Amino acid sequence: MSILINPTTGEELDHSPASATPEEADAAIARAHDAFPAWRDVAPGERARLLRAFAAIVDDHLEELAQLEVLNAGHTIGNARWEAGNVRDCLNYYSAAPERLFGRQIPVAGGTDVTFHEPLGVVGIIVPWNFPMPIAAWGFAPALAAGNTVVLKPAELTPLTAIRIGELAVEAGLPEGVLTIIPGKGSVVGERFVTHPLVRKVCFTGSTGVGKRIMAGCAEQVKRVTLELGGKSANIVFADTDVAAAAASAPGAVFDNAGQDCCARSRILVQRSAYDEFVGRLETAVRSFRVVDPSDEQSQMGPMVSSGQRDSVQAYIDDASVAFTGSAPDGPGWWLPPTVVESRDTSEAVWREEVFGPVVAVMAFDDEDEAVALANDSDYGLSGSIFTSDVGRALRVARRVEAGNLSVNSHSSVRYWTPFGGYKQSGLGRELGPDAPNAFTEEKNVFIAH
Ligand code: NAD
Numbered sequence: 001m002s003i004l005i006n007p008t009t010g011e012e013l014d015h016s017p018a019s020a021t022p023e024e025a026d027a028a029i030a031r032a033h034d035a036f037p038a039w040r041d042v043a044p045g046e047r048a049r050l051l052r053a054f055a056a057i058v059d060d061h062l063e064e065l066a067q068l069e070v071l072n073a074g075h076t077i078g079n080a081r082w083e084a085g086n087v088r089d090c091l092n093y094y095s096a097a098p099e100r101l102f103g104r105q106i107p108v109a110g111g112t113d114v115t116f117h118e119p120l121g122v123v124g125i126i127v128p129w130n131f132p133m134p135i136a137a138w139g140f141a142p143a144l145a146a147g148n149t150v151v152l153k154p155a156e157l158t159p160l161t162a163i164r165i166g167e168l169a170v171e172a173g174l175p176e177g178v179l180t181i182i183p184g185k186g187s188v189v190g191e192r193f194v195t196h197p198l199v200r201k202v203c204f205t206g207s208t209g210v211g212k213r214i215m216a217g218c219a220e221q222v223k224r225v226t227l228e229l230g231g232k233s234a235n236i237v238f239a240d241t242d243v244a245a246a247a248a249s250a251p252g253a254v255f256d257n258a259g260q261d262c263c264a265r266s267r268i269l270v271q272r273s274a275y276d277e278f279v280g281r282l283e284t285a286v287r288s289f290r291v292v293d294p295s296d297e298q299s300q301m302g303p304m305v306s307s308g309q310r311d312s313v314q315a316y317i318d319d320a321s322v323a324f325t326g327s328a329p330d331g332p333g334w335w336l337p338p339t340v341v342e343s344r345d346t347s348e349a350v351w352r353e354e355v356f357g358p359v360v361a362v363m364a365f366d367d368e369d370e371a372v373a374l375a376n377d378s379d380y381g382l383s384g385s386i387f388t389s390d391v392g393r394a395l396r397v398a399r400r401v402e403a404g405n406l407s408v409n410s411h412s413s414v415r416y417w418t419p420f421g422g423y424k425q426s427g428l429g430r431e432l433g434p435d436a437p438n439a440f441t442e443e444k445n446v447f448i449a450h
Contacts, residue, residue, distance in 0.1 A: 002156055007074035007303040008294055010332040017159055020184035025151075025192040028180045032122045032149040033198045035177030040119050040147040044098035051095035051145060054172040058088045061168060065133065065161050067295075072160045073132060074302040074334070076294040079257060083133040087165065090134075090141040090416045090432075097145035097437040111449040117441035119147030120200040120224065124193030126186070126214070127162065128206040129155035129305050130260040130356075135228075136162050138416070139203040140179055142436035151180045151199070153190050155206075157305055159183040186210065194218055201225065201440065205262075208354075208380075208425050215428070226429035226439065228262070229422060230354040231382030233403065234375035235265035238368075239274035241387040241409070247281035250360070251289045251326075253385060253411035255301050255338045259358040260309070262426075263383040265411060266355060267343075268362040269371050275364045279323070279342070282362070286326045286338050293329070304334040304357060313357030317341075320350040323362070346377060354380065368393065372400045381423030385411050404430070 004013040020028070042050070058065070065087075066080035075083065103115035125139035132154055140150045154162035159181075166181035182189050186206075193199045194217035201224035204214045208229040218225040235253055237246045253265040270278045294302030304310040317339055326338035336358055343351045343361040351361045365371045375384060383405040386397050394408045402423045405414070414420050419433035429439060 004072060004157070004160070005306070006071055006333075007305055008070075008333045010307075010334070013071065015160075017163060017183045019156075020182045020189050022188055022192060025182055025184065025189045026196065028151055028182050029122060029124075029192070029196050029198050031177040032151050032180055035175055036119075036121050036149045039144075039149055039175065039178050042147075044101070047098040047145065047147070048095045050173055051091050051098075051141070054169050054174060055088045055091035055095065057168045057172045058084065058091065058165065061164070062088070065164060068160050068164060069133065069158075070294050070302075073129065073158045073305055074294050075257065076299040076302050077297060078299070080294075083131060084161075086134045086416065087137040090137040093416050094141040094145040094437060097142065098147070101146060101437060101441070103443075108447065111447055113445065113447050116444045116446065117146065117438055118444050119441055121148060122199050123148045123150050123201045123203065123440060124196075124199040125150060125152040126190045126193060126202065126204045126206065127152065127154050129158040130257060130262070132158040133161050133165070134414075135205045136165065138420075138431045138436075142431075143203075143440045144174075144179065146437040146440040148201075148440050149178050151182055151193065153182050153184060153186070153193065156183075156185060190214075191217070194223070195220075197221060199223070203431075204228070211427070226431065227427045228420075228431060229382075229425060229427045230356075230380055231262045231264065231422065231426050232267060232352065232354050232378045232380045233263060233265050233383045233385075234267045234269055234401070235385040235411070236371050236375060236387065236397065236401075237268065237270045237274065237278060238371075238386075238388040238390070238393065239271040240389045240393075241274075242389070243274050243277050244281055246387040247278050248285050249411060250282055251285050251338060252300070254360045255289060255358045258301050258304055258336070259313075260305060260356050263405065263414070264356075265383070265385055266360050267351065267375075268360055269365050269374055270362060271371070272364045272366055279362060282340065283324050286324065286340055289326045289338050291326060291328045291335070291337060301338065301358065304336060307334050309357065310334040310336055313355055313359060316350050316353070316355045316357070316359055320348065320359070320361075346374065352378070368397065372397060376400075376402045379425040382426035383407075
């Protein structure tokens with residue numbers, strides 16, 4: 001059993017769930033396999049009704065789930081409410097999928113040809129600690145809607161909301177074994193999802209290093225795999241934009257969730273003629289960013305999730321030339337202030353590596369080509385932002401930046417009804433959006449001779 005700590009206070013939580021043993025993981029996978037045929041055969045309208053009932057019960061417990069996340073992960077209460085609401089919304093959105101899991105009828109000679117989307121069986125979902133609720137739902141909602149059963153492993157540090165959501169699924173009427181939460185270690189439970197032949201697909205969200213290992217493991221059985229990995233996203237600010245607005249919005253785009261966000265815009269590229277104005281305004285915005293107790297309704301940023309994460313981020317700060325910082329509480333808990341670094345060399349670790357904390361590096365560029373080249377000079381390609389008042393430039397640059405999720409004159413967060421995923425080493429496959437249920441099916445072709 002690993003002891004859970006409240007990141008805001010450094011105090012132990014009352015309840016730490018036991019980690020599953022390999023035998024317990026195998027037994028849960030076997031139960032999910034046993035539950036699959038009946039769940040696959042639930043009539044589409046009834047499966048839809050059960051998912052809506054699940055969404056409704058999550059909604060009834062929204063505040064409880066949000067408070068649990070503040071306690072376990074140190075998320076601000078505002079974010080935690082949004083995250084619990086996102087679980088509800090994903091379930092409602094994908095509750096429309098069972099009746100719309102269409103195949104096609106394809107013209108052929110001598111007969112009729114039709115395709116079916118068949119569920120895979122047991123799907124294993126591995127979740128990181130940074131967004132425990134949404135990332136769980138982005139996997140289980142479309143997987144269940146497509147007729148699969150799900151085993152889900154939350155991160156060691158943040159299992160509490162997933163466990164509660166698993167209980168709510170049963171209360172909503174989902175049959176036993178359809179959604180099973182298995183808290184435990186990545187090296188035990190997560191590995192078992194990869195090696196167990198009854199798990200037919202693995203959805204992994206986490207670090208690129210572990211993701212590569214999972215992809216290699218899945219290759220052994222040609223197991224389906226979706227990877228959502230790290231990022232080092234660029235926020236590109238052209239001089240023709242409203243510089244004040246771009247600077248005011250930049251802190252939220254990187255310091256939200258204390259920078260522990262795979263989509264964090266942790267590199268800011270600013271056109272040289274606007275650089276000084278932008279950095280001046282950014283300083284004002286960063287100094288007023290409210291880093292306080294996450295249960296405070298006004299809090300914009302809470303602590304790091306763990307002392308280990310804080311130490312790893314601090315090491316990047318120690319090696320960088322810090323331009324200015326915001327504030328953070330003294331005393332117990334895993335706090336760091338929002339930190340801004342001015343980078344001049346793209347080989348600096350703080351410029352290249354995913355810091356996964358409240359640290360942003362700013363650099364100047366001269367023209368559009370240089371901005372695109374700098375943005376693309378990364379092994380990652382998850383998201384990014386483009387600030388310009390020139391619509392042509394916005395579209396040109398958006399087409400050229402190698403990233404799966406871009407926003408123009410905004411830092412849009414992930415929407416459950418639009419596709420999400422990464423280029424290059426940020427991932428493989430897409431989650432969310434209208435096509436997500438198909439990623440949890442095999443497309444079967446049937447020819448009927450006349
Ligand atoms: P991590 O890779 O250490 O762990 C993620 C999950 O994988 C945890 O549940 C962990 O227990 C499990 N795991 C660890 N080793 C495993 C193994 N050998 N086999 C199977 N499972 C294993 O990542 P983390 O530190 O929890 O999360 C932070 C990382 O996640 C960051 O790199 C971040 O960018 C990434 N992330 C990506 C997205 C995205 O959608 N692209 C979203 C959130 C987080």
